[in-house]
Amino acid sequence: MGWFTLNNIIILSVIAILAFGAFAFNDSFATHFSEDTKWQLVYVTDTSVCSNYDYQSMVKYDTITEKYLALYQFDNTKYDPLCINQNRYDAMYEMPDDLDLLVLVYSKNVGEVELHSEKMGGLFMHSGEDKKFNNAIILCDCPNFYYSDPVWILTHEISHFVLYFLEFDIHVIEDLVHKYDDKYDECRSDYDDSCESVFTKLYVDHMAYSFSVMPPYEDAIGISEIKNNHVEISKPLLELGKVMTQWWTVGKISEGDYSNALGLLAIQNQQYNDAKHNVLFKDGPIAKDVVTWEDVLLADGSDENKQDVMEKVREKMKIEDQAFQQTDFTGLPYWFKNTAKYWTDDKITDEEFVRSVKYLKDRGIIREHSLDE
Incomplete structure (x- = not known):
């Protein structure tokens, strides 16, 4: 023959x-041969050029992201943070080819349009089969009484990312949201001794200030590989x-x-x-009823709204264009x-x-x- x-x-x-x-x-794999997660923080402002406040905020959120991932002992490498005008971001920003996680922080005016109009203070989203690629965290740098503090939202969404990436059970993420997020919002208005266990402090050197952040989920600390990696x-x-x-x-x-x-x-x-491989976890307004898992997954309680938000964010992130790097x-x-x-x-x-x-x-x-x- x-x-x-x-x-x-x-x-x-x-x-x-x-x-x-x-x-x-299995529907997810850790296929990067550079084993750590590569991420970059981008601060998007509505002003023509970044102000001193914008740059300080960029450094603040970048530092908190770095320190918070360290609390999880999560292997990572970061690109230098970037502050950019919204129009320049839309027209010119390209994600590095090997970027796994984009942390996008909107200034107040941008975030109120992009997120608050959709009843979101921040979100974590993933698109595609492989949890290693195409991850984005988005939040608004706009503290107010209707949403959690932006630093809290950032660490909340990072926890979503880490737990989702490591393939913890979906109820673990739900319990984390219930246990810490709701209690933290209650403590902002009515503080008592029980609130001390609800948050952890992260110190930012250049601001000489300690920020309240969501405590990392203990069972996820120090895990370097996907849990259900079979x-x-x-x-x-x-x-x-x-x-x-x-x-x-x-x-x-x-x-x-x-x-x-x-x-x-x-x-x-x-x-x-493809829809099976698209997820969105969002942080909604403080004034809400008991949170259900559907509330967490859907942007505003309906699948239609979820799809609208994800399409808009996916376009912003240019995720479809960089889903998988091609090679010659x-x-x-x-x-x-x-x-x-x-x-x-x-x-x-x-x-x-x-x-x-x-x-x-x-x-x-x-x-x-x-x-x-």
Whole structure:
């Protein structure tokens, strides 16, 4: 049997397995090979140039973000903060290619239009399958009695991000919102001794001031990897994948045919509804009834409003444009051949190999294929 025919049989076998749903990815992966989370704080002002107050606020929120992530012992690297006019932000700002989390702070006039008009003081949103990419926190630098303090909102949303990224149970996030957020708002108007356990203090050196922030969730402190970090893969597909990989590593099939097969393995995950991978956690006005999980997920109690807000924010964040960085790389990278060899020799787990495959797909190094390609 010639190699051309054998290759076609291999690919058709993969298609048959996929058609019966034998292969299933978990809906999130930590696929960045730079393991820490990269973030940047951008302060957007309505004035033509950033004022001294704007710059001071930029540094304040940047410092608090950095210090608060440190409370979680959450591995991260930050870009220098940026203060920018709203028109310049809309027209010119581009997120760095490897940015995982954008922290966007609106000045008072901008935030009242962009957030308060939607009954939000701040929000955390994520778009896409991989929790590592396309995360944004947005808040308004506009303290008032209708919403929580902006610093509190910032740390509230960072907690949402960390807990969501680490895949804690949804009720943990809900309990966190109930336990701390509502109690903190009560304490602002009626302080008693029980309020001392509701917040933690963060000191900002250049302001010589300690800010009240949401206490980090204790069970999440020091966790550097996603909690539910598993991949479900059928045994028949694993065996087939290992045979294909062994043949490729010893030169029995070409790199192009092997890459095509990997592309076929990846197509099943696209069957999920995209809406499943879009989330939005928001901080609403203080004057509210008992918060339900639906209230937290939906911008104002309706799915229609949630979608409107997310589309607007996604456009601002340019998330769709930078969802996955493309590359001009031709061929499979050398490190992947080593990874494949380690997998066939049982030196790395199935999950590690699958994540390597998904990393290549997300970077455009391998692409999905339809049956007629």
